[in-house]
Amino acid sequence: MLESLQFIYAPQIVNGLSIGVAVVLMALGLTIIFGLLDVINMSHGEFYAAGAFISVSLMAMGVSFWFCLLLVPMILVPIGFAMERLLIQKVFHYKDRHILTLLLTFGVAMVLEDAYKIIWGANPIKPSAPISGASELLGVMFPNYRLFLMGFGALLIFSVWALIYKTQLGAIVRASAFDKDMSSSLGIPVMRVYALTFALGVALAGLAGVLLAPIYSVFPTMGRDFILMAFSVVIVGGLGSIKGAVIAGILLTQLQSISSLYISPVWSDPLVFTVMVLVLMFKPSGLYGGMKNA
Amino acid sequence: MKKQFETKKIAVAVALCLGASLVSAQPGPIKIGVVTPLSGTYTPIGEQVKMGLDLAAREINAAGGINGRKINLIYEDEEANPAVATQKAEKLFQVEKVDFLTGTVNSGSTLAVGQVAERNNKLIATSVSFADSITGDKCSPNVFRVNARAGMQSAALAAWVDKEIPKSNIFFIGPDYEMGRSTVSAFKRASTEKGAKDVGEVFAPLDNKDYSPYFGQVRAAKPNVIYTSVAGNDTVRLFSQMEEYGLNKGVTLVGASGTVTSQNMGAIGKSANGFVTGVGYSPKLDNPANKKFVADFQKAYNKLPDLYGADSYGLLYFYKAAVEKAKSTETDKVRTAMDDLSWQTPQGTKKMRAGDHQAMQDMFAVRVENGEFNIVGRVPSDQAIGPDVCTRF
Numbered sequence: 231m232l233e234s235l236q237f238i239y240a241p242q243i244v245n246g247l248s249i250g251v252a253v254v255l256m257a258l259g260l261t262i263i264f265g266l267l268d269v270i271n272m273s274h275g276e277f278y279a280a281g282a283f284i285s286v287s288l289m290a291m292g293v294s295f296w297f298c299l300l301l302v303p304m305i306l307v308p309i310g311f312a313m314e315r316l317l318i319q320k321v322f323h324y325k326d327r328h329i330l331t332l333l334l335t336f337g338v339a340m341v342l343e344d345a346y347k348i349i350w351g352a353n354p355i356k357p358s359a360p361i362s363g364a365s366e367l368l369g370v371m372f373p374n375y376r377l378f379l380m381g382f383g384a385l386l387i388f389s390v391w392a393l394i395y396k397t398q399l400g401a402i403v404r405a406s407a408f409d410k411d412m413s414s415s416l417g418i419p420v421m422r423v424y425a426l427t428f429a430l431g432v433a434l435a436g437l438a439g440v441l442l443a444p445i446y447s448v449f450p451t452m453g454r455d456f457i458l459m460a461f462s463v464v465i466v467g468g469l470g471s472i473k474g475a476v477i478a479g480i481l482l483t484q485l486q487s488i489s490s491l492y493i494s495p496v497w498s499d500p501l502v503f504t505v506m507v508l509v510l511m512f513k514p515s516g517l518y519g520g521m522k523n524a
Numbered sequence: 525m526k527k528q529f530e531t532k533k534i535a536v537a538v539a540l541c542l543g544a545s546l547v548s549a550q551p552g553p554i555k556i557g558v559v560t561p562l563s564g565t566y567t568p569i570g571e572q573v574k575m576g577l578d579l580a581a582r583e584i585n586a587a588g589g590i591n592g593r594k595i596n597l598i599y600e601d602e603e604a605n606p607a608v609a610t611q612k613a614e615k616l617f618q619v620e621k622v623d624f625l626t627g628t629v630n631s632g633s634t635l636a637v638g639q640v641a642e643r644n645n646k647l648i649a650t651s652v653s654f655a656d657s658i659t660g661d662k663c664s665p666n667v668f669r670v671n672a673r674a675g676m677q678s679a680a681l682a683a684w685v686d687k688e689i690p691k692s693n694i695f696f697i698g699p700d701y702e703m704g705r706s707t708v709s710a711f712k713r714a715s716t717e718k719g720a721k722d723v724g725e726v727f728a729p730l731d732n733k734d735y736s737p738y739f740g741q742v743r744a745a746k747p748n749v750i751y752t753s754v755a756g757n758d759t760v761r762l763f764s765q766m767e768e769y770g771l772n773k774g775v776t777l778v779g780a781s782g783t784v785t786s787q788n789m790g791a792i793g794k795s796a797n798g799f800v801t802g803v804g805y806s807p808k809l810d811n812p813a814n815k816k817f818v819a820d821f822q823k824a825y826n827k828l829p830d831l832y833g834a835d836s837y838g839l840l841y842f843y844k845a846a847v848e849k850a851k852s853t854e855t856d857k858v859r860t861a862m863d864d865l866s867w868q869t870p871q872g873t874k875k876m877r878a879g880d881h882q883a884m885q886d887m888f889a890v891r892v893e894n895g896e897f898n899i900v901g902r903v904p905s906d907q908a909i910g911p912d913v914c915t916r917f
Contacts, residue, residue, distance in 0.1 A: 238740045245736040343563075352567035354757045356764060356791040364770055373768040445768070446733055447760045447791055451564055455733040490737040495728045496700045498737075 238491065241370050246487025247480070248376040251383035252445075254479035255438040256460035258390055258472065259431035265470025266407040266427045269318060269331045273339035274460070275453025276346075277432045281306065281439025282448040283346055286355050295360035295440075302440045303433035310432030313338070314425040322424075339453065346450040359444035379441060390434070391472045403427055458499075459483075462506045468516025478517060553596040554589070554853060556581075556843070557616035559609050559637060560627030562601040565731045565756040568787030569629050569652060569832050574599065575825050576651070576836030577627070583820075590844045591851065598622060602633055604730070609633035610640050617644040623853045624648070626839055629832075631655035631703040638667040645855050647862075649842070651835040654753075654780060655706035659882040663914035666855075668862060668881040670842050670874065671835040672804035674703070674710040674753075676908040677781050680887035681802030682714035684901040685749060689776060693723045695747035697738070697762065699754050700727035707753035707780045715751075723747050728754070735762045739769055753780035760788055763795040776800070784892055785830040799892045805831040805871050806890050806897045817870040829870075838869030842876070842883075875905075880914035 256278060263271045284305060285298040293301065317338070321330040359375040366372075394400035406413045406423045414420040438456075446455065463482055467474025482505065486498040493501075509516060558577060561570035581595045589595060598620055600612035609628055616622045617640065625641065625648040628634040634653040641648045642664055649668040650658065656675050658667060685692060694715060698704030704727055712722055724745035726738045732754075742750070750772075754762050763784075766772045772795070781803035784796050807818045807828045817837065821829040829837070842865070847853055850861035863878035875884045887908040889901030 234744070238744055241743070242737065242740045245734075245739070249734050249737070347563065352563070352571060353787055354568070354760045354791040356760055356793060358793070359768070364768070371770045375768070445761075445765070447757060447764070449567075449757050455731070487737045491740055494700070495726060495732070495738060499729065 236368060237370060239488075240368065241372070242487050242491060243484065244372055244376075246484045248380055249487065250480040250483035251380050251387075252438065252442050253456055253459050253463055253483055254387060254476050255383055255441065256435065256456040257463040257467070257475040257479055258387060259434035259438075260460055261464045261467070261470055261472060261475045262390070262394070262434070263428055263431040264464065266403060267314075267318070267322075267424055268328065269322075269335070269428070270328070271428075271431065272332055272336040273342060273453075274335075274431070274435050275455070275457035276339045276342035277306065277310070277435035277453075278439040278442075278456065279346060279448070279450065279453040280309075280342065281436025282443040282452060283350055283439075284436070285440040285443060286350075286357050286448050289357055295357075295444075298440050299437065303437050306433045306436040307429045310429030311425045313432070314428035318428065319421065319425070343450050343453065350448075350450070352450060354447045354449040356447040357444050375444060379445075382441070386437070387472075387476060394472065459502065462502055464516075465506050466509045466516055468518040471516065471518040474516055474518035553594040554624070554847070555596050555598060555620060555622040556840075557613065557620060557622035557625040558597055558599045558627035559602045559612045559616065559625065559633070560599065561604040561629050562599070564603045564605070565758055566604040566629050568756055568785065569782065570601075570604075570627075572785070572787060572830055572832035573627055573629065573652060573836045575821070576829065576833035576838075577840060579821060579824055579833075580837045580840035584840060584844055590847050595840065599627075602628060602630070604630040604633065606630060606632040606636040610636045613637040613640045613648075614644075617641070617646055622646070624843055624858075626651060626836070628653060630701070631658060631706065632701055634658055634667070635662055635702065638662075638664045641666040647855055647858060649839055651839040652782075652832050653703065654782065655702045656710055657702065657706060659880040660913050661915075663880050663916050665859065665881075665917040668842075668876060668883075670839045670869075670876075670883045671831065672781070672885060672887060672908070673882060674707040674780065675714070675910045676804065676885075676887050677802035678707070678711040678714040679802065679908045679910065680889050680901060680903045681711065681778055681800065682718055682720075683903055684800060684802070684889035685715055685720065685776075685778060686718040687901070689749055690719065692720045692749040692776075693745070693747045694720050694749045694751055695723050695742050695745050696725035697735075697742075697750065697752040697754065698725070698727050699730045699732075699758065701730055703755075704753055708751070711751050711753075711780075720749070728758075730758070732758060733761065735765050736769060739766075739771055742771060747775060749776045749778060751778050752783055755780070755782040755785075756788060757791075759783050760791045763792050763799075767795040781831055785832065786828045787830065789892070789895055796892045797894065800900065801890060801892075802903075803831055803888055803890050803897070804885055805829075805834040806888055806899055807834075808890075808897060808899055809871060809888075811870075811872060813868060813872070814870040834870045838867070838871070838874065841869065842867050842874075877909070877912060879912035882909065882912075884909050 281302050361375045364371040364373045406420045463479045467478030560573045585594045602609035629652045631653040634650045654674040696708045698708040778800045781801045845867040846861040850857040866875045884905040886905050887903045890897040891900045
């Protein structure tokens with residue numbers, strides 16, 4: 231019993247956590263963009279892929295992985311800013327903008343996916359992990375890179391939370407989301423705040439791409455990998471809530487991880503979606519309300 | 525006089541028109557539809573299919589075509605999805621009026637497209653799908669397979685495993701669909717017959733991103749051999765994650781021939797070293813036809829062919845031989861010609877077994893060493909093919 235706890239359950243929980251951090255990193259950008267702009271960004275996964283592809287190219291040019299962590303989000307911020315300004319704001323003022331922005335970002339996703347195939351080719355690329363080896367904890371092996379991912383991811387998630395809830399900049403962002411007209415009459419450049427927040431979400435997706443590329447490899451359709459899970463996490467956690475995304479992300483991935491010990495892996499996805507359906511039925515606002523209510 | 529001249533002119537014009545219509549009644553190029561994954565996890569496989577077919581088509585067309593008709597390949601992306609594949613196949617049969625169809629990779633797609641072919645009274649062949657059922661209990665008079673099926677690959681691999689690691693404990697990891705189930709059950713049967721022990725199995729969804737949640741089950745089973753039939757990008761993740769967790773230490777990795785290919789080997793890197801598979805082709809095969817094929821392939825694409833490229837290349841020569849023997853592209857005549865047909869491929873002479881439409885060929889055990897598939901064992905075609913279990917025709 232103790233042995234199975236040590237060699238089967240403990241590693242399983244840690245594996246689940248490392249996937250959980252990955253999923254939360256994906257869900258974070260989604261939930262911020264939704265919480266503020268009311269935009270469901272269907273191209274989020276493709277920006278995750280963008281981060282991975284750009285980092286692979288930079289590393290091929292000799293840039294170190296650690297510098298990529300800084301550089302890739304900086305490259306993606308202006309791209310995200312431009313996309314919000316040039317595309318999303320064009321349809322933002324229509325009455326049915328939920329559908330319009332969803333279709334728009336879905337279209338962008340398809341264009342990006344094909345662009346990756348043309349630029350980088352369809353074959354997978356696998357960057358080597360910048361931290362190799364494994365550590366032994368209580369007789370169980372844990373890959374060092376995954377341990378780093380968990381630590382760094384937790385730090386990142388905390389920083390984003392602190393940025394939005396504990397700084398003046400975050401207060402401006404929240405105010406713009408809460409009442410657009412009031413904020414702009416107080417002199418806040420609301421449109422620029424929207425574009426910057428969208429860019430922050432895109433940069434977070436890209437950063438997740440850099441971080442996860444050494445584990446999951448890089449190929450044009452990789453954006454589809456996390457996107458369903460990330461959307462479920464955002465829905466279960468409550469659209470727009472960072473705390474909700476973190477808690478739901480960890481809960482759902484643990485559910486997947488532990489359940490796969492007992493049931494066939496194909497059933498773990500339906501299990502997650504069942505939870506999502508139940509949440510939608512009984513508490514449609516999710517576990518925690520949106521950013522606007524915070 | 526003038527009138528006579530006019531009549532003559534009209535007669536010539538009519539004759540010309542008739543001639544023209546006769547010429548247009550002469551068949552144009554032979555259209556071959558190719559429904560293959562050009563996106564998704566099986567893209568690397570679809571690429572080899574395309575390279576093999578294109579190379580063979582160029583050669584055949586340069587040498588005058590089939591019965592004087594050029595080959596025209598029409599590609600459609602099946603996304604390794606049976607639902608998409610059937611739509612694309614239907615379109616190729618109905619709109620493009622293709623004479624023949626090939627390219628399906630996902631075994632589910634091959635089975636589904638086979639039914640579309642039956643409805644349209646056309647023939648298809650797969651040069652990739654492994655699932656035994658395609659030429660077994662779900663065989664179709666309209667479906668042919670020119671590549672080695674799962675059972676044949678297993679025979680070669682099980683013989684090697686039994687020789688190297690007798691009485692091994694084997695854990696099975698397969699993708700959760702027709703091909704995965706089929707390859708795992710085929711290898712399980714072949715290896716347990718030789719005394720190996722089945723210590724557990726797990727089937728992961730296609731396009732699975734993280735295999736580490738299943739490693740708990742693998743660890744608990746304490747295998748010394750792990751068999752897997754995941755393919756494409758999935759292999760890259762499985763192998764590198766196994767390496768990450770040290771799961772491959774003290775374990776011999778074996779698997780289906782589609783698991784490690786020249787397309788994904790670069791991304792897998794050193795984790796692929798030592799992987800052994802049963803396969804119907806290796807670029808290292810030592811015969812003149814293969815040497816020429818490998819050289820031409822490398823010249824055209826600057827990379828080595830793998831089994832998909834080689835079998836897809838051989839497929840067009842199979843179709844050519846059948847149409848030339850039938851002197852027609854009509855379905856019934858070509859089918860009769862294909863039965864028991866022998867033809868030349870880079871793997872040597874293959875023979876199409878009439879009873880189940882499964883090609884017979886020698887099988888090899890190959891080991892991946894620093895990016896090369898070295899041949900470590902061989903099973904002759906009659907021992908590898910297994911019984912004909914098709915009862916539909």
